[in-house]
Amino acid sequence: MGVVKEENERLKLLLCQIVKDYQSLHTRFLDVLKKEEANKSTTTPMVGSHEENNEEHHQLISLSLGRSSSNDPPKKQEKRSSKEDDDDDGKHGNDGGGGLELGLECKFEPDGSIEPEKNNNPSCESSLGKPEEEEKEPTEVWPPSKILKSLKNGDEDVSEPMQLKKTRVSMNDGCQWRKYGQKIAKGNPCPRAYYRCTLSPTCPVRKQVQRCSDDMSILITTYEGNHNHPLPLSATAMASTTSAAASMLHSQSSASQPALPTSLSAPTASLSTSTTHLHALSFNFSQNPTPSHHYHFPNSSISTLNSHPTVTLDLTAPAPPHNNNPSYFSRFSNLPTYSSSSSSSSSSSSCLNWKKTSSHLTFGGPLNNYPAIRQSPPYMQITNHQALSETLTAAATKAITSNPSFCSALAAALTSFVGNNGGGGGTASELGFASSSYLQGKKPSSMVNPHQQQKQGSLLLFPPSNTASDPPAD
DNA sequence: CGTTTTTGACCAGCGC
DNA sequence: GCGCTGGTCAAAAACG
Numbered sequence: 001m002g003v004v005k006e007e008n009e010r011l012k013l014l015l016c017q018i019v020k021d022y023q024s025l026h027t028r029f030l031d032v033l034k035k036e037e038a039n040k041s042t043t044t045p046m047v048g049s050h051e052e053n054n055e056e057h058h059q060l061i062s063l064s065l066g067r068s069s070s071n072d073p074p075k076k077q078e079k080r081s082s083k084e085d086d087d088d089d090g091k092h093g094n095d096g097g098g099g100l101e102l103g104l105e106c107k108f109e110p111d112g113s114i115e116p117e118k119n120n121n122p123s124c125e126s127s128l129g130k131p132e133e134e135e136k137e138p139t140e141v142w143p144p145s146k147i148l149k150s151l152k153n154g155d156e157d158v159s160e161p162m163q164l165k166k167t168r169v170s171m172n173d174g175c176q177w178r179k180y181g182q183k184i185a186k187g188n189p190c191p192r193a194y195y196r197c198t199l200s201p202t203c204p205v206r207k208q209v210q211r212c213s214d215d216m217s218i219l220i221t222t223y224e225g226n227h228n229h230p231l232p233l234s235a236t237a238m239a240s241t242t243s244a245a246a247s248m249l250h251s252q253s254s255a256s257q258p259a260l261p262t263s264l265s266a267p268t269a270s271l272s273t274s275t276t277h278l279h280a281l282s283f284n285f286s287q288n289p290t291p292s293h294h295y296h297f298p299n300s301s302i303s304t305l306n307s308h309p310t311v312t313l314d315l316t317a318p319a320p321p322h323n324n325n326p327s328y329f330s331r332f333s334n335l336p337t338y339s340s341s342s343s344s345s346s347s348s349s350s351c352l353n354w355k356k357t358s359s360h361l362t363f364g365g366p367l368n369n370y371p372a373i374r375q376s377p378p379y380m381q382i383t384n385h386q387a388l389s390e391t392l393t394a395a396a397t398k399a400i401t402s403n404p405s406f407c408s409a410l411a412a413a414l415t416s417f418v419g420n421n422g423g424g425g426g427t428a429s430e431l432g433f434a435s436s437s438y439l440q441g442k443k444p445s446s447m448v449n450p451h452q453q454q455k456q457g458s459l460l461l462f463p464p465s466n467t468a469s470d471p472p473a474d
Numbered sequence: 475c476g477t478t479t480t481t482g483a484c485c486a487g488c489g490c
Numbered sequence: 491g492c493g494c495t496g497g498t499c500a501a502a503a504a505c506g
Binding site: 178179180181182 | 477478479480481
């Protein structure tokens with residue numbers, strides 16, 4: 001039904017355009033007739049001149065169609081013929097040379113579909129299509145083979161064959177992963193991919209990658225387990241950044257709701273990313289009835305408003321002069337699962353849904369326990385927000401500036417983590433987070449604006465290190 | 475030829 | 491018990 005509706009909408013738009021085109025042509029035709037009448041009244045009617053006028057007439061009409069004859073929909077020619085039924089001597093001799101153009105912009109493919117390179121990314125604008133024709137394509141699963149196929153059909157990617165050939169996944173989060181399964185999950189037409197960490201044969205870390213159903217340019221990554229081996233530097237850098245963020249979230253949540261572990265609602269992370277710049281990151285903690293704490297990384301935020309902690313990384317908009325005003329973030333707070341940046345430039349959003357297992361939320365993260373770092377208890381107690389914010393700022397800045405993927409990507413995410421019990425002292429067997437990351441070289445360009453192809457990146461949230469966490473307060 | 479991805483099958487947990 | 495769903499396995503295919 002969705003597909004049919006969309007097709008219907010497209011046809012409606014097309015019909016509107018054709019009608020408009022027809023009216024325009026009709027007006028021009030009347031003008032031509034008037035001119036012709038005027039000429040007739042001032043010159044002696046002769047056969048030769050009549051033919052000449054006819055020829056001119058045909059030419060004008062033909063030019064006014066403004067479309068190549070080969071692609072003209074039959075309807076148009078019919079219209080023209082009906083207009084010229086008084087001299088139907090077969091004149092399809094439109095020389096098609098320059099002249100007036102009332103082109104519809106959209107090309108008709110042999111199969112009847114509208115050509116403008118459809119872009120599944122709602123935030124992308126086709127440079128060919130009319131804005132009103134840019135409707136969301138139905139969500140669709142994009143296996144690599146299909147992606148490649150679709151890319152081959154397009155012409156915009158011819159200049160980037162390297163990207164097309166690359167089908168293997170390379171998760172740029174500092175670890176190496178091997179895909180071991182794929183499944184269509186309920187509620188999301190995009191398949192969920194399952195990866196194992198291959199840095200160590202015995203590493204139990206798993207991660208799941210799935211496209212956001214709302215914006216398929218966004219990938220949602222969920223980690224589970226703990227690495228039993230050293231992490232690469234790149235992963236460590238991100239870990240230091242994201243663990244701090246996670247710590248803050250967790251701290252806030254646990255501090256305010258120590259006895260209600262399961263009441264920590266699945267946080268929603270939304271992030272906007274730009275194609276080239278990561279502007280900043282900001283953390284806004286507001287919890288009733290306590291005053292809000294706001295940590296500012298320009299244009300981005302992580303907030304734990306009430307029961308819906310939200311992480312927002314707006315990497316597109318320039319930093320407002322004083323965006324530590326909570327209202328700046330209000331648009332992102334309390335969003336159910338998804339929020340979109342209002343960025344006028346290319347942007348996309350992601351929603352990260354927390355996975356809830358049993359009675360506790362889990363997110364896993366590429367946790368690194370090795371060699372001596374033990375997984376932190378489910379609750380981290382952070383008492384000095386100011387100090388932490390500074391640490392976080394430094395860590396984030398360092399990680400962001402040192403890792404190009406941050407700059408090119410978007411993506412990112414969030415989270416929360418959680419313990420599996422509220423009373424503290426639980427088994428703490430699960431700790432994690434979700435984040436957005438990207439599939440390098442696997443991103444179907446048919447789904448993104450070419451200008452956005454560099455936007456994907458990753459922001460990984462790692463569990464806090466021992467230095468940033470304490471045992472549960474209670 | 476070794477590694478990785480794909481994909482159908484299998485299994486377990488859960489709700490009805 | 492049955493069906494649905496999510497996670498994993500493993501053989502085949504694809505890739506480099």
